Amino acid sequence: MATLEIRDLHVTVEADNATKEILKGVDLTVKQGETHAIMGPNGSGKSTLAYSLAGHPKYTITSGTVTLDGEDVLEMSVDERARAGLFLAMQYPVEVPGVSVSNFLRTSATAIRGEAPKLRTWVKEVKETMERLHMDPSFAERNVNEGFSGGEKKRHEILQLELLKPKVAILDETDSGLDVDALRIVSEGVNRVRETGETGTLLITHYTRILRYIKPDHVHVFAGGRIVESGGPELADKLENEGYEAYVKGGASA
Amino acid sequence: MAEAQNSPTLNSVRAGGPPPAGSTTAGQIAVAAESTVATRMSAPPSFDVADFPVPHGREEEWRFTPLERLRGLHDGTAVATGDGVKVDVQAPEGVTVETVGRDDARIGRAGTPVDRVAAQAYSAFEKAGVVTVPKETVLTEPIRIAVHGEGGVAYGHQVVELGAFAEAVVVIDHTGDAVLAANVDYVLGDGAKLTVVSVQDWDDKAVHVGQHNALIGRDATFKSFVVTFGGDLVRLHPRVAYAGTGGEAELFGLYFTDAGQHQEHRLLVDHNTPHCKSNVAYKGALQGEAAHAVWIGDVLIEAKAEGTDTYEMNRNLVLTDGARVDSVPNLEIETGEIVGAGHASATGRFDDEQLFYLMARGIPEHEARRLVVRGFFAELVQQIGVADIQERLLAKIDQELEAAVA
Numbered sequence: 001m002a003t004l005e006i007r008d009l010h011v012t013v014e015a016d017n018a019t020k021e022i023l024k025g026v027d028l029t030v031k032q033g034e035t036h037a038i039m040g041p042n043g044s045g046k047s048t049l050a051y052s053l054a055g056h057p058k059y060t061i062t063s064g065t066v067t068l069d070g071e072d073v074l075e076m077s078v079d080e081r082a083r084a085g086l087f088l089a090m091q092y093p094v095e096v097p098g099v100s101v102s103n104f105l106r107t108s109a110t111a112i113r114g115e116a117p118k119l120r121t122w123v124k125e126v127k128e129t130m131e132r133l134h135m136d137p138s139f140a141e142r143n144v145n146e147g148f149s150g151g152e153k154k155r156h157e158i159l160q161l162e163l164l165k166p167k168v169a170i171l172d173e174t175d176s177g178l179d180v181d182a183l184r185i186v187s188e189g190v191n192r193v194r195e196t197g198e199t200g201t202l203l204i205t206h207y208t209r210i211l212r213y214i215k216p217d218h219v220h221v222f223a224g225g226r227i228v229e230s231g232g233p234e235l236a237d238k239l240e241n242e243g244y245e246a247y248v249k250g251g252a253s254a
Numbered sequence: 255m256a257e258a259q260n261s262p263t264l265n266s267v268r269a270g271g272p273p274p275a276g277s278t279t280a281g282q283i284a285v286a287a288e289s290t291v292a293t294r295m296s297a298p299p300s301f302d303v304a305d306f307p308v309p310h311g312r313e314e315e316w317r318f319t320p321l322e323r324l325r326g327l328h329d330g331t332a333v334a335t336g337d338g339v340k341v342d343v344q345a346p347e348g349v350t351v352e353t354v355g356r357d358d359a360r361i362g363r364a365g366t367p368v369d370r371v372a373a374q375a376y377s378a379f380e381k382a383g384v385v386t387v388p389k390e391t392v393l394t395e396p397i398r399i400a401v402h403g404e405g406g407v408a409y410g411h412q413v414v415e416l417g418a419f420a421e422a423v424v425v426i427d428h429t430g431d432a433v434l435a436a437n438v439d440y441v442l443g444d445g446a447k448l449t450v451v452s453v454q455d456w457d458d459k460a461v462h463v464g465q466h467n468a469l470i471g472r473d474a475t476f477k478s479f480v481v482t483f484g485g486d487l488v489r490l491h492p493r494v495a496y497a498g499t500g501g502e503a504e505l506f507g508l509y510f511t512d513a514g515q516h517q518e519h520r521l522l523v524d525h526n527t528p529h530c531k532s533n534v535a536y537k538g539a540l541q542g543e544a545a546h547a548v549w550i551g552d553v554l555i556e557a558k559a560e561g562t563d564t565y566e567m568n569r570n571l572v573l574t575d576g577a578r579v580d581s582v583p584n585l586e587i588e589t590g591e592i593v594g595a596g597h598a599s600a601t602g603r604f605d606d607e608q609l610f611y612l613m614a615r616g617i618p619e620h621e622a623r624r625l626v627v628r629g630f631f632a633e634l635v636q637q638i639g640v641a642d643i644q645e646r647l648l649a650k651i652d653q654e655l656e657a658a659v660a
Contacts, residue, residue, distance in 0.1 A: 054614050057606070082616035094611035098629020104615075107625060111616035143629070144611075160615060 002032040002069055002085060002167035004053075004200060011045075011052045022048040024225035025064070030168055037211060037236065039204045040222030041244040046204045049222070050172040054088040055081050056152060068167065083112055085167030089157040089174050096144040101156065102126070104144045105163060112164050128186040129162050132192070134185050151182040158189035164247035168200045169193065175210035187213030208240040223247040277572070277579040277601050294297055299366035303330070303377040315369055318548040318580050320516055323487045325407070325433045332433055334378060338408020339432050341383060342400040344412050346393050349422075350386040360384055360413050364439035365467025372465035372491065375435035376549045378409035385424070389417030389443060396640055397422040403432025403460055410436035414450070418443035418471070425640060430482075431457040438466045442474040443480050444498060449477040451643055455650070456484035461541070465491040471496025479638050480536075482509040482517050483650055489518040496527035506634050508647070510654050511577065513542025520550040523566075525559035529544035534566035537634055539627055540577035541654070545636040549599075551583040555592060563593035570601040571630050573623070624655050 011023035019073065021232045030036050040046050053066060055078040066073040068084055076084060096104065100238045105126060109115045117125070130139060133155045145153055154159070154174055161169055171190065175183055191214060193199050202215060211219075211233070219235040220227045228247050296313045297306045308329045309316040316328075326332035343351045354361070356477060362384050367373040385397060400410065414424055420443065428434075442448050453461060462485055469477045482488050494503045513516045523532040538547045549568045570579040583597040604626065612622035628651060638644050 001658075056610055077619075078610060078613035079616055079618050080613055088384075088614055090611070094354075094607045096608050096611065096626060096629065098632050099625050103625070107617055107621065108612075108615035111618065111621070143357075164615070215311075 002200065003201075004028075004030040004073075004086075004168045006053075007065045007069045009049075009052070009066060010062045011048055012060045013048070013058060014060075019130070021062070022059075022225055023052065026226050028220065028227060030202050032167060032200045033194075033197040034218065035194055035201040035203060035214065036215045036218045036220060037205060037207070037216035038220050038222050038227075039205055039236065039239055041248055042206065044101075044222045045225040046206075046222050047172055050088055050170045050202075050204055053081075053170055054078065055088060064133065079111065082166075087166035087169045089154075089161055089169065089171045091176060093145045093148075093153045093157055093175040095146045097146055099144050099145055100141055102140040105140075105160065108160065109163055126243055127157055128220055133159055133189050135159065151179070154178060154182065154186050155189075158186050161193055162189055165193070165196070166199060168202065170202045170204065172204045173206060174203075174208060175205055183210060184213060187236050190214055208236050211236050221247050231248040258614070276457075276514065277570075278581070282622070295368055298375055299368045301362060301367060301376050303370060303373040303481075306373050309370055315520070318546075319489055319518060320487065323461065323516065324371070324463065327374060327433065327435045327461065327463055330374070332407045332435075334409055335406030337404045337406040339410065339430070339434055340402045340404055341410070343383065343385060344398045344400075345385060346395045346397065348388065348391050349393070349397055350384075350388070352384045353381050354384050356380070356382065356411075358382065358384065360415065360441075361411060362439065364441050364469040365465070365495065366467055367437065368491065368493075369465075371435050371463045371489075372437055375409045375437050375464065376398065376411065379411045379436070380409075382411035382413060384413040384415070385606075386525070387416045387422045390419045391417070392421040393423065396425050399424065399426045401426065401428045401434075401436075403428070403430030403434065403456065404504065405431050407433045408436070409436075409444040410434065411485060412436065412439070413439045414448070415439075415441040416443055416446035416448050416474075419445040421447040422449070423640060424448065425643060426450070426452045426453050428452070428456055428460075431460050433461045435463045437464055440466070440468040440476065442469065442471045442476055443497060444471040444473060446471060446474045448475070449479075449639065450478045451481065451638060451640060452490075453643065454482040454488050454490075456488070458484065460485040460488060461487045463487075463489045465493065467659075468492075468494045468503065470494060470496050470501035470503060473500035473506075474498075475502045477504045478506065480505075480507040480519060480633070481643075481647060482507070485515065485517070487516045489516075489520070491520045491522075493522045493524070494532065495524040496530045499527055499529040501530040503530075505534045505536075506530070506637065507536035507538075508631055508634055509536070509547060510536040510651060511540040511545040511547045512539060512654065513576075514544050515546075516546045518548035520548075520552075520553040521565065521566075522554065523556040525553070525562045525564065529561035530559065531562075531597075531647075532564045532566075535634065536568045537570070537631060538568075538579070539571045539573060539651075541573040543576035544576040547577075547579050548579045549579075551597065551599075552595070553585045553595070555584055555585075555587045555589060555595060557588040560589055560591040561593055562589075564595050566597045568599045569630075569659060571604060571627065572601065573604045573627070620655065624652060627651060627655060
């Protein structure tokens with residue numbers, strides 16, 4: 001069973017000619033088939049955790065370890081991490097002019113699967129997945145994320161999640177900026193992947209709203225660059241009622 | 255600007271991301287009684303090289319060009335060697351292919367040399383090539399003109415003429431090594447349709463300077479692709495003027511400038527006739543130390559050219575440090591009675607966030623770069639319509655990128 005293990009992860013970022021520590025000792029284990037929600041206020045370092053795991057060059061790991069099935073993730077390049085089974089659904093997907101969605105998806109699937117998918121089955125697979133996400137077929141001919149609305153960008157991220165079938169999926173504020181209909185469609189996509197039992201899901205969010213559609217097994221409160229409390233789904237209810245205030249104060253004094 | 259009564263969109267000089275160090279993107283729109291396009295040249299157009307002073311490098315039209323690398327084309331010291339270039343023309347049936355003396359009346363009708371090297375080429379060539387497609391002849395296969403450099407110095411002149419309502423595709427393919435100054439005339443009869451693909455796929459040391467003049471007949475359509483990959487120094491001067499109303503020009507260009515290469519494209523569209531259209535789109539990628547691309551896009555809308563519709567665009571993608579782009583769109587408008595006029599120029603770096611996004615989907619770095627650069631050029635490549643040239647071009651792009659990774 002695939003397991004992502006994060007131990008005492010410290011991460012810094014360069015800003016305004018100064019080095020700032022954003023992650024201050026994160027410990028977390030995500031197993032295949034599990035869904036973890038990481039919830040926290042703005043600026044707590046949630047997105048830094050997501051991007052650090054994916055290997056964004058902006059972030060420097062100063063100490064700690066990340067392993068996927070015992071393999072050292074931090075030693076891997078960005079593309080190696082993806083091929084090892086990590087997937088990051090981004091909060092702000094990047095426009096890639098001149099590269100069509102269909103070309104992009106096929107190139108990506110070829111890289112992840114280690115061989116080009118058979119054309120006939122691939123076209124069908126993409127078409128059906130797009131239909132389930134309520135995406136028009138013409139979408140495949142558009143350039144990656146170029147001119148996409150917020151909702152289209154997120155659906156496109158989930159389309160990739162469904163096609164690439166990662167061992168561990170990190171969803172960075174996938175719910176932000178979505179109306180209720182789009183949130184439901186996107187959540188259904190995530191749930192289809194979860195129901196396979198093949199993927200561990202790390203759901204990073206600011207709001208509890210998405211948890212009505214995607215039921216987490218574990219909820220973690222993230223504040224001040226680390227996990228300050230962990231629990232079951234009931235912890236989300238507590239956050240819904242009480243907000244992050246208690247944690248923010250605690251984080252500031254830590 | 256008050257004269258622009260039809261409120262054309264005259265804007266959008268923009269920079270896509272921070273331009274690479276040393277690169278310039280300038281742009282101007284002038285509404286002028288007197289043309290700066292004409293006055294900033296150091297001498298009036300002439301067929302005689304003696305009418306042009308030897309450039310020293312500070313002239314407006316020479317300031318971006320490293321004169322010492324012209325190998326004497328600009329100062330009279332480059333003497334034709336006889337083993338300069340070999341020209342081979344393959345033409346489908348119905349096309350006339352001739353080699354003529356310099357007194358042939360068909361030479362020089364599309365335009366007059368505007369700088370010293372173009373005049374030098376005109377003054378020094380011995381024989382000119384003339385390719386004629388008779389009126390109403392519609393070709394289904396391209397005419398191919400192969401210009402292969404054999405290592406020497408050469409001067410040349412080529413005429414391509416289409417009779418009324420003729421349709422043709424012409425591929426001029428430059429390969430090998432040479433020091434070459436050569437001009438081309440394209441003369442389009444009324445209603446003719448000509449597509450020209452000029453490929454500069456030279457070896458590393460080649461020097462190639464030329465002026466390409468197109469004279470577009472009434473209701474004729476001229477489509478040009480200038481594709482520059484090779485050479486130590488390539489400096490081309492594609493120019494268009496109209497012989498009648500209703501003419502259309504599409505000028506497309508692609509260049510891939512490598513370490514040490516100087517590739518310069520200086521365009522002029524002279525809207526000298528009412529109700530004509532022009533669309534200019536040049537795209538370049540650069541990589542490596544001292545790669546230098548220059549793009550000058552002059553569009554002149556003369557006072558009599560009412561109903562003109564024109565747009566010009568230059569985009570550059572800088573893949574590594576050390577490369578430099580100078581991009582100067584220049585639109586000059588002498589009448590406000592036009593349909594539209596605009597220009598845009600953008601020079602951007604390869605975007606690391608794009609790279610991250612693609613790599614985060616498992617795509618290896620070299621493959622990700624390839625996707626982005628191919629994508630950058632794709633919209634232009636697809637329009638060429640000559641399959642073997644398109645394939646060769648894409649292969650060339652891949653090859654250039656591989657070389658950069660190695």
